[in-house]
Amino acid sequence: MDADSDVALDILITNVVCVFRTRCHLNLRKIALEGANVIYKRDVGKVLMKLRKPRITATIWSSGKVICTGATSEEEAKFGARRLARSLQKLGFQVIFTDFKVVNVLAVCNMPFEIRLPEFTKNNRPHASYEPELHPAVCYRIKTLRATLQIFSTGSITVTDHVRQLSDASARENNHLLDSRFCPKTGPNVKAVASAVEQIYPFVFESRK
Amino acid sequence: MCRDRVIDVGSEWRTFSNDKATKDPSRVGDTQNPLLSDGDLSTMIGKGTGAASFDEFGNSKYQNRRTMSSSDRAMMNAFKEITNMADRINLPRNIVDRTNNLFKQVYEQKSLKGRSNDAIASACLYIACRQEGVPRTFKEICAVSRISKKEIGRCFKLILKALETSVDLITTGDFMSRFCSNLGLPKQVQMAATHIARKAVELDLVPGRSPISVAAAAIYMASQASAEKRTQKEIGDIAGVADVTIRQSYRLIYPRAPDLFPADFKFDTPVDKLPQL
Numbered sequence: 001m002d003a004d005s006d007v008a009l010d011i012l013i014t015n016v017v018c019v020f021r022t023r024c025h026l027n028l029r030k031i032a033l034e035g036a037n038v039i040y041k042r043d044v045g046k047v048l049m050k051l052r053k054p055r056i057t058a059t060i061w062s063s064g065k066v067i068c069t070g071a072t073s074e075e076e077a078k079f080g081a082r083r084l085a086r087s088l089q090k091l092g093f094q095v096i097f098t099d100f101k102v103v104n105v106l107a108v109c110n111m112p113f114e115i116r117l118p119e120f121t122k123n124n125r126p127h128a129s130y131e132p133e134l135h136p137a138v139c140y141r142i143k144t145l146r147a148t149l150q151i152f153s154t155g156s157i158t159v160t161d162h163v164r165q166l167s168d169a170s171a172r173e174n175n176h177l178l179d180s181r182f183c184p185k186t187g188p189n190v191k192a193v194a195s196a197v198e199q200i201y202p203f204v205f206e207s208r209k
Numbered sequence: 210m211c212r213d214r215v216i217d218v219g220s221e222w223r224t225f226s227n228d229k230a231t232k233d234p235s236r237v238g239d240t241q242n243p244l245l246s247d248g249d250l251s252t253m254i255g256k257g258t259g260a261a262s263f264d265e266f267g268n269s270k271y272q273n274r275r276t277m278s279s280s281d282r283a284m285m286n287a288f289k290e291i292t293n294m295a296d297r298i299n300l301p302r303n304i305v306d307r308t309n310n311l312f313k314q315v316y317e318q319k320s321l322k323g324r325s326n327d328a329i330a331s332a333c334l335y336i337a338c339r340q341e342g343v344p345r346t347f348k349e350i351c352a353v354s355r356i357s358k359k360e361i362g363r364c365f366k367l368i369l370k371a372l373e374t375s376v377d378l379i380t381t382g383d384f385m386s387r388f389c390s391n392l393g394l395p396k397q398v399q400m401a402a403t404h405i406a407r408k409a410v411e412l413d414l415v416p417g418r419s420p421i422s423v424a425a426a427a428i429y430m431a432s433q434a435s436a437e438k439r440t441q442k443e444i445g446d447i448a449g450v451a452d453v454t455i456r457q458s459y460r461l462i463y464p465r466a467p468d469l470f471p472a473d474f475k476f477d478t479p480v481d482k483l484p485q486l
Contacts (some may be wrong), residue, residue, distance in 0.1 A: 132419040134362045153417035
């Protein structure tokens with residue numbers, strides 16, 4: 001079947017979501033008052049801190065868990081997370097940067113052709129689910145890669161790649177060391193996205209206009 | 210011959226003869242519903258007749274009908290709710306039975322235990338209609354249920370996953386007869402609209418549009434070409450589509466209007482005079 005190498009498909013990573021822990025209790029009120037570029041959501045109990053340099057929005061909980069969204073690559077995500085930890089440190093908290101994990105990768109890909117969705121759904125029954133009343137895209141799940149693809153009739157495909165949280169409790173207490181063991185799924189995440197697109201290409205090609 | 214006598218587990222035939230007689234002529238228990246509940250083999254205490262059965266205040270001493278079927282009371286509640294919902298949109302008995310079966314399967318699986326029973330019931334109703342070949346839109350089910358469309362949609366996906374079934378895709382033709390008769394359109398217009406919608410989907414003039422929006426636009430085009438004109442707002446009301454949506458879909462099918470009408474259609478308004486939005 002048509003290999004991905006014949007047609008150069010641009011896969012753009014639009015979002016990388018990662019989590020890390022600071023291993024210390026954070027006083028949200030203090031962060032809200034003294035931190036820069038923060039939004040305090042008191043009713044939910046979290047603080048949003050937006051960084052400019054890597055464009056990242058971080059959700060900080062008082063338990064010390066932080067979720068970073070908005071990065072466009074995994075290195076940026078690491079960068080931004082570290083920067084964030086540093087800014088928290090400057091506010092006076094004893095921050096220890098641990099348990100950094102990339103949790104989700106979102107990518108967008110555009111097929112050069114339009115796709116017939118009803119045909120595609122019929123051919124890929126168990127994996128594909130299409131409910132035009134609920135969402136205009138077909139939702140195709142690849143179990144082995146833990147990837148979910150949303151296929152639109154215009155030919156654009158959105159890939160989300162979930163990484164199941166590993167119970168990696170053996171985290172080292174180094175705040176500046178970013179051991180590659182902490183993000184064991186980093187490399188495979190982007191590769192998983194690419195392989196997901198490669199897998200779906202022949203099916204989508206069949207049902208093209 | 211294996212049996213010459215079979216016990217009839219249907220309803221007691223004398224139950225409906227008197228409305229509120231003091232005597233309950235029923236000689237046996239309620240109709241047995243073996244498919245659904247765990248068998249209704251419960252004991253009922255009849256209304257007392259002698260003086261000993263009443264306590265000081267005149268109430269009957271032995272209260273009755275409190276613990277009908279201890280397990281699956283939630284399920285019986287849900288069945289009642291399903292019947293109510295189905296009644297509101299006049300669904301036939303076979304769909305209700307199918308819904309009850311689905312609900313029982315889902316309930317026994319317990320994978321959707323946290324969800325509201327009403328939401329699961331509504332989603333089961335939706336699935337049953339689909340499976341019987343007469344799908345109802347989510348909005349129609351919403352109208353008879355207190356659950357939001359979002360929640361019904363979520364439960365729907367979860368149920369399909371839990372029961373490992375899938376449903377057929379909805380087509381434009383499924384809704385034509387219902388929408389057209391609600392609008393009071395004659396058979397000719399209905400057939401024309403069905404033809405238009407089918408052709409539009411075949412020619413792929415409306416990629417990515419929900420079949421219901423396409424159906425609504427087709428009905429609009431067909432009605433505008435006939436003597437029985439309907440406004441977008443009326444059609445939008447019946448179909449549950451916004452009139453801007455009808456406008457969008459109509460714009461897509463308008464250029465090919467002459468090709469979409471059936472060959473033997475009698476035009477009250479010729480094709481070139483159709484409204485252009």
